[in-house]
Amino acid sequence: xxxxxxxxxxxxxxxxxxxxxxxxxxxxxxxxxxxxxxxxxxxxxxxxxxxxxxxxxxxxxxxxxxxxxxxxxxxxxxxxxxxxxxxxxxxxxxxxxxxxxxxxxxxxxxxxxxxxxxxxxxxxxxxxxxxxxxxxxxxxxxxxxxxxxxxxxxxxxxxxxxxxxxxxxxxxxxxxxxxxxxxxxxxxxxxxxxxxxxxxxxxxxxxxxxxxxxxxxxxxxxxxxxxxxxxxxxxxxxxxxxxxxxxxxxxxxxxxxxxxxxxxxxxxxxxxxxxxxxxxxxxxxxxxxxxxxxxxxxxxxxxxxxxxxxxxxxxxxxxxxxxxxxxxxxxxxxxxxxxxxxxxxxxxxxxxxxxxxxxxxxxxxxxxxxxxxxxxxxxxxxxxxxxxxxxxxxxxxxxxxxxxxxxxxxxxxxxxxxxxxxxxxxxxxxxxxxxxxxxxxxxxxxxxxxxxx
Numbered sequence: 066x067x068x069x070x071x072x073x074x075x076x077x078x079x080x081x082x083x084x085x086x087x088x089x090x091x092x093x094x095x096x097x098x099x100x101x102x103x104x105x106x107x108x109x110x111x112x113x114x115x116x117x118x119x120x121x122x123x124x125x126x127x128x129x130x131x132x133x134x135x136x137x138x139x140x141x142x143x144x145x146x147x148x149x150x151x152x153x154x155x156x157x158x159x160x161x162x163x164x165x166x167x168x169x170x171x172x173x174x175x176x177x178x179x180x181x182x183x184x185x186x187x188x189x190x191x192x193x194x195x196x197x198x199x200x201x202x203x204x205x206x207x208x209x210x211x212x213x214x215x216x217x218x219x220x221x222x223x224x225x226x227x228x229x230x231x232x233x234x235x236x237x238x239x240x241x242x243x244x245x246x247x248x249x250x251x252x253x254x255x256x257x258x259x260x261x262x263x264x265x266x267x268x269x270x271x272x273x274x275x276x277x278x279x280x281x282x283x284x285x286x287x288x289x290x291x292x293x294x295x296x297x298x299x300x301x302x303x304x305x306x307x308x309x310x311x312x313x314x315x316x317x318x319x320x321x322x323x324x325x326x327x328x329x330x331x332x333x334x335x336x337x338x339x340x341x342x343x344x345x346x347x348x349x350x351x352x353x354x355x356x357x358x359x360x361x362x363x364x365x366x367x368x369x370x371x372x373x374x375x376x377x378x379x380x381x382x383x384x385x386x387x388x389x390x391x392x393x394x395x396x397x398x399x400x401x402x403x404x405x406x407x408x409x410x411x412x413x414x415x416x417x418x419x420x421x422x423x424x425x426x427x428x429x430x431x432x433x434x435x436x437x438x439x440x441x442x443x444x445x446x447x448x449x450x451x452x453x454x455x456x457x458x459x460x461x462x463x464x465x466x467x468x469x470x471x472x473x474x475x476x477x478x479x480x481x482x483x484x485x486x487x488x489x490x491x492x493x494x495x496x497x498x499x500x501x502x503x504x505x506x507x508x509x510x511x512x513x514x515x516x517x518x
Contacts, residue, residue, distance in 0.1 A: 353417060369450055
């Protein structure tokens, strides 16, 4: 957005020099009392128009051709908006030649900028960065052909996780895995890391497409439906072309790349600063645990992250050393409704641990998980695998966003024993996510922690 805004300002200047010569500043001062307002307004409007047309969602477009078409649509909208504003402020004597020069140049510069970004993304993904995993539903020739096309386009950063067999004749090449039958899709989505799903069923099984796409969308997956013959329509989505194959792309879950990149930058900055600034607190808490409860000081447990990626969460130990081995003793004594375990007066929690939990000091080592990119400062809380295994289908959309140290339900319904209510708040956070919502949650978390809420 920042680059697009700067490019727009630069284009206004360059087009003015080309059209009006060295005295271009004089021309604009004669037309507008404050040219700076016009320049900033133009740049801001251009960025807003691009955002309105979804041009800050790189996962939504696979080909530069589809991006060029959408940029052309955005440029036409920008022209209509600008001409309307000029008419409204009675500035109708602007050079027509200037405008004819400006708008095509605006489209071309935006296209070249995005093409350069695609080259950068391709080089990064070819080195293994930012990889995403695709499950192919179907196993016939069309499914295998589509998988080959996806892997040939390495700039997409997609790796084939495996195939679900649809009963088509022929074998799946040894380079790919057969993960199960169509009926196993829920098990596979629960057990494998899957970011996107390609539905490549033969036409005699197309009665299952709607159910499968809805099922995957409910779990926050991006769904791609390659179609050799466009004889079916969906309620939402966009059509693209991948080497001659039309593809319906249904984008669900957070895909606001610019905002999520800013979120990651803020996570890195605050986590790094927090680990340094709070180091005396870390030392004090570690010493207290060591003196009162002995070693180990830290507690590590496997949790389920973004789209099922497992990672080891790090916390200060608040329970007895054999707490995990004793879980079966208290498994049926929880007072929460739903798959999450929560128990008041858990006998495994140490006296010091109760104080650390009440003040949330036990969560501080998770700043290391944030620094590693496994967690975010704000997001749904990461759950252990035994909890995720008991999720209802709609609960699993919690996994479509990176887990956080704090979240919406922690600052609004932390004492709630109803897991469904907490899950609803997590999904509301995912759907409404913005930088400002993260900031509000963080600001409400700090006093809540100090007050033991």
